[in-house]
Amino acid sequence: MTDAFSKCRLPREAEALLASSLYPFYLPVEGRPGDGEVTVGGRRVLMAGSNDYLALSDDPRVKAAGAEAVHRLGAGNSGSRVLNGTLALHERLEGELAEFLGHEAAMVVSTGYQASLTLCPLFGPDDVLLADQYVHASLLDAARLGQARLRRYRHNDMTHLARLLEVADPGQGAIVLTEGMFSVGGDLCDLPGIAKLAAVHDARVVIDSAHDAGLLGAGGRGAGEHHGLQSAVDVQTITFSKCFGTLGGAVTGPRHVIDYLRHSARAALFSASLPAACTAAALTSLGIVRTEPERRQRVLAAAEHLRSGLVALGFAIPSGGTPTVSLVVGDNELCCRFWSGLLDEGILANAMLPPSVPGGKAQIRVSITAAHTEAQVDRLLSAIATVTGRVGPIACQE
Structure with a gap:
C-alpha cells in the first residue's frame, strides 16, 4: 500500500x-x-505583533488573580463542563459576560477557536450560512463541520450579500456570519448594512468579536456597540486571548440558544474545561475593561x-x-x-x-x-x- x-x-x-x-x-x-x-x-x-491590545496579560491584578486561583483550585479541572469540569468561577464569568454584552446567557469554553466551533449546531441542514469572504479559519471550520449550505459574500460587499439573500430559499433559515474587527486588516464589518439586510430577510446575525470585544464601543462591548447596533447581534463569540490577556473564549446569545449549544456542541461537550487560572484572569480583565x-x-x-x-x-x-x-x-x-x-x-x-x-x-x-x-x-x-x-x-x- x-x-x-x-x-x-x-x-x-x-x-x-x-x-x-x-x-x-x-x-x-x-x-x-x-x-x-x-x-x-x-x-x-x-x-509589534501582539493582539494583547489593552496590555492586560502582564497586569499585576490579572496575574495575581490567576495565581490565587491556581493555589485554590489547581492547575486544571480534568473534566468537561457537562460532567465534572464546571467551576463556580465559570458560572460567575458567564453571568458577568452576558450582562456586559447585553445577552441573556453565555457559555465559557477553553479557547477562542473552540468558541467558533461551538457554533456548528446552529448551522443546520435547513439553513443557508452567508459568511464574509475574510472570516477567520475557525469560523470556516465551524461552517464546514455544520450542515448548512455555505455561501461566501465578497468582503463587506452589501450588494453581493443582498443578492445572496434574495436568491436564498425562503423556506430555509438564514444566518449572516462575520467578524466584528477583521483579524488581518483591522477593518470593521459593515454592521449597519448587515443589520438592515438581516431585518428585511429575517436572517440571524452572528459576529465573532475576538478582536473588538474589550476594545471598541463606549463600554468596550465591540463592533456592535461601536456602530450603535449591539441589539442587532443575535449571537456573539469572543476570545480571552486578545483584550482579556489570557486564554479561553465564550459564546453569548439568547438563553434558549446557549442552552441548546450546551447540550449539542461537540466542541464543548467533549473537551476539558477552562482552567481556573484563566477563568479568574478573564474575570479580573473584564472588571478592568468595564472600569478603566x-x-x-x-x-x-x-x-x-x-x-x-x-x-x-x-x-x-x-x-x-x-x-x-x-x-x-x-x-x-x-x-x-x-x-x-x-x-x-x-x-x-x-x-x-x-x-x-x-x-x-x-x-x-x-x-x-x-x-x-x-x-x-x-x-x-x-x-x-x-x-x-x-x-x-x-x-x-x-
Whole structure:
C-alpha cells in the first residue's frame, strides 16, 4: 500500500523558506524585559505583533488573580463542563459576560477557536450560512463541520450579500456570519448594512468579536456597540486571548440558544474545561475593561498616531482607526525579507502568508497595544521607513 505519510511534505517554496534565515514563524519569546517589549534570541525587541491590545496579560491584578486561583483550585479541572469540569468561577464569568454584552446567557469554553466551533449546531441542514469572504479559519471550520449550505459574500460587499439573500430559499433559515474587527486588516464589518439586510430577510446575525470585544464601543462591548447596533447581534463569540490577556473564549446569545449549544456542541461537550487560572484572569480583565476606559482611549490614540505616521511615509492607509494595520507586500519571499529587516531593526511584527491571506497577498501585520509609548510607536514607524527604503516600496492593504 501507499505510505499514508507520503503526503506530509511542504511545498518546495515553504521548504526553502524553512531552511533559510528568513523563516518568520515559531520564534520563541524568552522574556518580557519591559512594557511593549520581549526578548528573542537574547535580544530586546519591540513587540509589534501582539493582539494583547489593552496590555492586560502582564497586569499585576490579572496575574495575581490567576495565581490565587491556581493555589485554590489547581492547575486544571480534568473534566468537561457537562460532567465534572464546571467551576463556580465559570458560572460567575458567564453571568458577568452576558450582562456586559447585553445577552441573556453565555457559555465559557477553553479557547477562542473552540468558541467558533461551538457554533456548528446552529448551522443546520435547513439553513443557508452567508459568511464574509475574510472570516477567520475557525469560523470556516465551524461552517464546514455544520450542515448548512455555505455561501461566501465578497468582503463587506452589501450588494453581493443582498443578492445572496434574495436568491436564498425562503423556506430555509438564514444566518449572516462575520467578524466584528477583521483579524488581518483591522477593518470593521459593515454592521449597519448587515443589520438592515438581516431585518428585511429575517436572517440571524452572528459576529465573532475576538478582536473588538474589550476594545471598541463606549463600554468596550465591540463592533456592535461601536456602530450603535449591539441589539442587532443575535449571537456573539469572543476570545480571552486578545483584550482579556489570557486564554479561553465564550459564546453569548439568547438563553434558549446557549442552552441548546450546551447540550449539542461537540466542541464543548467533549473537551476539558477552562482552567481556573484563566477563568479568574478573564474575570479580573473584564472588571478592568468595564472600569478603566482610559486603556481603550490610550491604545486607540496610539493607533491613530501609527496610522497617521504611515500616511506620512506614503502608505495609503484604509480608514478604521484600529490598532492593527497590514502592509501588503505580495510576494512571499519579499514579505519574509521585510519581516527579517524589521527584526534586524529591533521590531517583532507578523508575516502573514497564505493560507492566512490569499495567494499573492503576503503582508506584514503590525499591532500596537496600550503598553506602547509614543516614542515606541515612532520607533516602529522609523523601522518601517528604513526597511521600506532597503527592500523597496510596498502598498498598504487594499
